[in-house]
Amino acid sequence: MTAVSTASDVKITARATPEQRRATVIGTVLLLLAGVVVWVFGLGVESGARSTFNLSLPGERIQDLSWAVNSRWLAYLVAAVVAFLGGWVLRRSHLRWTNLALAIGLGLFALAFLTWAAAGKSFSLVGMLRSTVILSVPVTLGALTGLMCERVAVINIAIEGQLLTAAFVGTIMGSAFGIWAGLVAAMVAGAILGAVLAVLAIRFQVDQIIAGVVINIFALGLTSFLARRVLAAAPDLNSPGRFASIKIPILGDIPVIGSVLFDHNMFVYATFVLVLVLHLGLFYTRWGLRSRSVGEHPKAADTVGIDVYRTRYLNTILGGLIAGFGGAFFTLSQVSRFEENLTAGIGFIGLAAMIFGRWMPLGALGAGLVFGFARAIQQKLGILGTPIPSEFLSMTPYIVTIIVVAGVVGISRPPAADGQPYIKQ
Amino acid sequence: MSDRVPSPEDTSASNWLDRATGVGTSLGRALMLPALAVITALIIGAVIIALTDIDTLTVWGDDPGEAFRLTLSGIGDAYRALFVGSLGSWRAITETLFAATPLILAGLAVAIGFQAGLFNIGVNGQMLIGGMAGLWVGFSIDVPAIIHIPLAVLAAMVGGAVWAGIAGLLKARTGAHEVITTIMLNFVAIFLVDYLLKSSIFQQPGRNDPISQPAGSSAQFPRLLGDYRLHIGFLLALAAVWVAWWLMYRTTIGFEFRAVGFSPSGARYGGMNVAWIYVAVMAVCGALAGIAGANQVLGLEPYRGISNFAGSVGFDAIALALLGRSHPIGVLFAGLLFGALRAGGREMQGAAGIPIDLVLVLQALIIVMIAAPALVRAIYRIKTPDQELETSISAGWTK
Numbered sequence: 001m002t003a004v005s006t007a008s009d010v011k012i013t014a015r016a017t018p019e020q021r022r023a024t025v026i027g028t029v030l031l032l033l034a035g036v037v038v039w040v041f042g043l044g045v046e047s048g049a050r051s052t053f054n055l056s057l058p059g060e061r062i063q064d065l066s067w068a069v070n071s072r073w074l075a076y077l078v079a080a081v082v083a084f085l086g087g088w089v090l091r092r093s094h095l096r097w098t099n100l101a102l103a104i105g106l107g108l109f110a111l112a113f114l115t116w117a118a119a120g121k122s123f124s125l126v127g128m129l130r131s132t133v134i135l136s137v138p139v140t141l142g143a144l145t146g147l148m149c150e151r152v153a154v155i156n157i158a159i160e161g162q163l164l165t166a167a168f169v170g171t172i173m174g175s176a177f178g179i180w181a182g183l184v185a186a187m188v189a190g191a192i193l194g195a196v197l198a199v200l201a202i203r204f205q206v207d208q209i210i211a212g213v214v215i216n217i218f219a220l221g222l223t224s225f226l227a228r229r230v231l232a233a234a235p236d237l238n239s240p241g242r243f244a245s246i247k248i249p250i251l252g253d254i255p256v257i258g259s260v261l262f263d264h265n266m267f268v269y270a271t272f273v274l275v276l277v278l279h280l281g282l283f284y285t286r287w288g289l290r291s292r293s294v295g296e297h298p299k300a301a302d303t304v305g306i307d308v309y310r311t312r313y314l315n316t317i318l319g320g321l322i323a324g325f326g327g328a329f330f331t332l333s334q335v336s337r338f339e340e341n342l343t344a345g346i347g348f349i350g351l352a353a354m355i356f357g358r359w360m361p362l363g364a365l366g367a368g369l370v371f372g373f374a375r376a377i378q379q380k381l382g383i384l385g386t387p388i389p390s391e392f393l394s395m396t397p398y399i400v401t402i403i404v405v406a407g408v409v410g411i412s413r414p415p416a417a418d419g420q421p422y423i424k425q
Numbered sequence: 426m427s428d429r430v431p432s433p434e435d436t437s438a439s440n441w442l443d444r445a446t447g448v449g450t451s452l453g454r455a456l457m458l459p460a461l462a463v464i465t466a467l468i469i470g471a472v473i474i475a476l477t478d479i480d481t482l483t484v485w486g487d488d489p490g491e492a493f494r495l496t497l498s499g500i501g502d503a504y505r506a507l508f509v510g511s512l513g514s515w516r517a518i519t520e521t522l523f524a525a526t527p528l529i530l531a532g533l534a535v536a537i538g539f540q541a542g543l544f545n546i547g548v549n550g551q552m553l554i555g556g557m558a559g560l561w562v563g564f565s566i567d568v569p570a571i572i573h574i575p576l577a578v579l580a581a582m583v584g585g586a587v588w589a590g591i592a593g594l595l596k597a598r599t600g601a602h603e604v605i606t607t608i609m610l611n612f613v614a615i616f617l618v619d620y621l622l623k624s625s626i627f628q629q630p631g632r633n634d635p636i637s638q639p640a641g642s643s644a645q646f647p648r649l650l651g652d653y654r655l656h657i658g659f660l661l662a663l664a665a666v667w668v669a670w671w672l673m674y675r676t677t678i679g680f681e682f683r684a685v686g687f688s689p690s691g692a693r694y695g696g697m698n699v700a701w702i703y704v705a706v707m708a709v710c711g712a713l714a715g716i717a718g719a720n721q722v723l724g725l726e727p728y729r730g731i732s733n734f735a736g737s738v739g740f741d742a743i744a745l746a747l748l749g750r751s752h753p754i755g756v757l758f759a760g761l762l763f764g765a766l767r768a769g770g771r772e773m774q775g776a777a778g779i780p781i782d783l784v785l786v787l788q789a790l791i792i793v794m795i796a797a798p799a800l801v802r803a804i805y806r807i808k809t810p811d812q813e814l815e816t817s818i819s820a821g822w823t824k
Binding site: 351 | 473477479480595598599602605608613616619620623744747779780782783784785787788789790793796797799800
């Protein structure tokens with residue numbers, strides 16, 4: 001009896017749990033990254049080459065702040081830390097911190113990569129971080145749209161169409177009646193498409209993915225059609241102007257952080273506030289609890305008196321407002337002009353960010369920043385002239401998403417009832 | 426997860442079409458919904474044309490009668506051009522068939538997925554990868570056309586199948602939802618192709634932009650009727666329709682595909698290897714999409730690969746598969762219709778100045794009405810048929 005139980009105990013402890021297996025994979029990946037850092041980023045530069053990071057932008061109060069570092073030694077230092085993290089994860093002693101170790105490791109890897117790319121040159125680190133924040137805005141807003149809908153079990157792959165339509169409407173109304181009118185109109189346009197999605201998904205019980213695809217095709221077709229037919233004939237409707245930057249007093253003058261975080265237009269600040277509000281709302285208010293229950297177990301929610309349909313309509317339309325805000329960002333903040341297919345897949349990156357951020361607003365912001373960073377690096381690499389093709393960096397968000405949905409680095413679990421129509425009995 | 430296709434054992438259907446299509450409705454009822462959807466879409470399209478005619482809109486205040494006449498003639502010109510460009514002459518008809526060729530192939534790639542309960546949004550990427558593989562064979566070897574074309578098409582099929590197979594494998598091994606993975610793989614494929622087109626293997630010597638060398642003349646699809654652009658790709662598409670029909674309705678594999686689509690758990694209890702079937706379904710879809718991709722590089726001028734040469738075909742294919750009720754014959758006719766819209770849309774843009782993007786709007790309207798039959802019935806006040814057609818194909822990300 002004892003012999004048998006001992007044997008089975010041994011078997012149980014010998015078989016790795018999913019977390020342990022994950023730790024093995026991630027630990028190995030970190031060790032490999034450390035190797036890459038040594039061989040490519042360390043030995044790949046001339047010894048004694050220095051990378052100079054500019055830490056101030058032109059026109060700032062404190063000028064000519066920069067950080068010069070020996071490229072090879074920094075790579076060695078990073079490799080040592082990453083290898084240490086890898087070994088630590090491989091010991092499987094602190095499984096809770098596996099993801100944190102991976103995040104730190106990848107962050108350091110990015111730093112080593114930049115140092116390598118900037119070896120012998122100077123590089124505006126602050127400029128890149130600033131772009132990261134700006135580029136993360138539409139992605140984060142797209143992800144927030146997606147999670148607002150999916151938290152109540154309405155799959156929204158129409159984010160792209162919502163952004164595009166809102167960008168278009170914002171341009172026209174902004175040109176005709178001023179940027180604030182453009183912003184409001186864009187948000188209304190996003191909300192209308194949200195309502196269309198909700199009606200198709202809830203009232204007509206159309207397959208939600210088909211409904212999303214339809215809205216995307218419709219938005220692309222209609223905005224391109226109108227851009228060629230109306231905007232081409234009336235070009236004065238295609239110059240809405242932009243929201244000006246508002247430098248936050250005191251905070252905006254802090255070196256590095258000031259330029260990166262506190263010298264933007266209201267879209268950036270509003271996005272940060274929105275993320276915080278939604279996170280608190282979703283997890284600490286009655287509305288949030290009800291929304292989540294509708295997404296996880298609509299029948300139970302119905303039984304305790306929550307109006308499932310009303311909650312779904314409300315949240316999908318609120319999500320549309322957010323998408324409209326995100327769409328306005330394209331034409332009222334960045335380029336101030338509408339062009340065909342202006343959003344170019346950002347809505348899908350938003351969808352990816354929602355998954356990567358595990359259906360949580362703070363996660364969405366984190367994912368948005370990561371994907372914004374990937375796009376910012378990609379823009380800067382051309383200037384530095386590195387041998388890495390920019391196409392591979394462009395792919396990163398999508399590959400990361402595939403890895404995440406495949407559960408290799410932690411499982412990202414959608415709301416339980418996601419995509420299923422609810423039929424009241 | 427439920428699906429539109431009735432159980433494979435369903436033999437209660439009475440007439441030949443029911444047996445052939447597996448749709449348990451009579452011919453009239455099966456055609457009424459698509460017909461009404463197309464007509465309604467054209468009417469809404471006319472309204473859009475009228476509302477966006479800036480010059481005429483300003484006339485309404487001064488002379489409503491004249492404005493009304495102008496509006497009608499504007500719509501008339503547009504739709505006349507749409508008809509002339511698609512069916513008005515022999516050249517127009519061949520242009521319709523030419524435009525329909527990739528659509529039919531890509532539509533099959535979505536339809537077979539639907540029948541097996543998989544939503545293949547990744548046709549775009551599969552076309553790109555397949556097309557690049559076909560193109561590579563097309564310019565890198567030099568053999569007679571009789572060997573070269575089949576080899577290039579085969580390479581394209583393998584390329585598409587491998588790319589789609591990634592999504593199938595991920596679903597089988599990890600349960601990752603194919604909608605997410607295929608959307609992401611589309612973007613990966615677009616950037617990968619951009620990279621390849623600038624690499625020394627593919628790039629046209631002396632160029633800096635992403636453009637490939639041309640396929641050798643022996644790999645270019647021969648034209649069927651002299652000057653007209655219609656080429657043997659169309660015959661390939663017809664053959665693919667037949668093969669798809671035969672595979673789905675006359676073979677064990679097809680039976681298994683449909684059984685998994687009908688009920689994955691039922692198929693599992695029936696002893697089928699559902700995980701393997703997911704991979705196989707995606708591979709078949711990818712192979713078909715690969716032929717569509719080869720068609721885009723070997724079937725038309727300038728016989729080169731360019732950035733995102735698949736265009737919107739991968740997304741039109743979803744509309745097609747829905748309109749064709751996921752049946753190969755349905756996809757064939759839906760493909761011809763959309764081909765006519767494409768060919769006519771080009772004429773409409775050239776002759777009547779209506780941007781071809783209107784075709785996308787029409788397509789979106791058609792799909793939404795097909796996907797929500799209740800919408801059409803509400804518009805035309807048609808009584809609900811005895812048998813409601815299910816439209817739910819995918820249920821959540823994790824199933």
